[in-house]
Amino acid sequence: MGFEHVPVLLDRVLAALPLKDDALVVDGTLGLGGYSEAFLKNNPAWRVIGIDRDAKAREIATERLKDFGGRFTPLAGDYRTMKTLCAQSGIEKTDAVVLDLGVSNMQLTDGERGFSFREDGPLDMRMNQSAETSAAELVNTLSREELTEIFRKYGEERFAWSVAGEIVRSREKTPVRTTFQLVELIRRGIPAPAMRKMNGHPARKVFQALRIAVNDELGALEQGMKEAFELLGEDGRLVIVTYHSLEDKLVKYQFREWCEEGLGILEPRKAEVPGEEEIERNPKSRSARLRGFHKKDLPDSAKGRMGPWRKV
């Protein structure tokens, strides 16, 4: 099966990386290698380290980027430990770190991975397929209260308690093993009038919530930003593309904190979003937001205040 993933906000990512000719860039969410390929093609002397915790993604990207030879190095692992991963390859500092969060189209469209409410398959959702906990495990073992908390916190699902109740009742008879079984329980948990008014698929929020929980996506982001900051050398850039408000808030507040501590500035000054043309060409880009941080030692007079970039 051939997989494709259209890189999101690629032109803005490239614009946010005005680096020297021989820069070393960490692509912390390699995916199918769309960003990495553009970095390597557009900048003949850049080197790229591509990290992904999904073995299939690494395999596809490595094949795609093989013509770049030693300029591209794939690394297996979680970007939250990027400093250690890079150190193991003898790299102590880099010029940029780029994170393009969430799942790739390959993960979404392959029913066997269990990320999609549109495809029937095992209720898995692990990005790293050797990780211990799958979505089925959470759904079949957590209490109604714990499931409700996940659906509310990570999916902002209004009917979290009721959906969790359907799951707990149903699993007493048969464990929930497939994506379509879960979709059916979510449908049952949402009252009919709310269902009629709903925009989009009724299972979207619960699936998002489970995926975030299974992969500890917000924990990875919080820790990953700190690792990235330490890995960046002087004048380093951190560029992050997020896909929902929980991620975006973490990035926004972390960048704001660094600015207030005088550790650098926002570049671009405000979050960037896709234009109408990109959304039309690639509807999956609709919720994307790019934020960038430029690490640099500011003069003392500029420290401790946000300056003109206050509005983030």
Ligand SMILES: C[S@@+](CC[C@H](N)C(=O)[O-])C[C@H]1O[C@@H](n2cnc3c(N)ncnc32)[C@H](O)[C@@H]1O
């Ligand atoms: C949106 S895709 C990246 C697409 C890529 N920019 C491209 O153009 O092909 C996100 C990728 O990040 C990976 N990923 C998400 N969280 C990760 C983490 N904490 N550590 C390593 N990889 C992660 C996923 O497995 C997925 O392949």
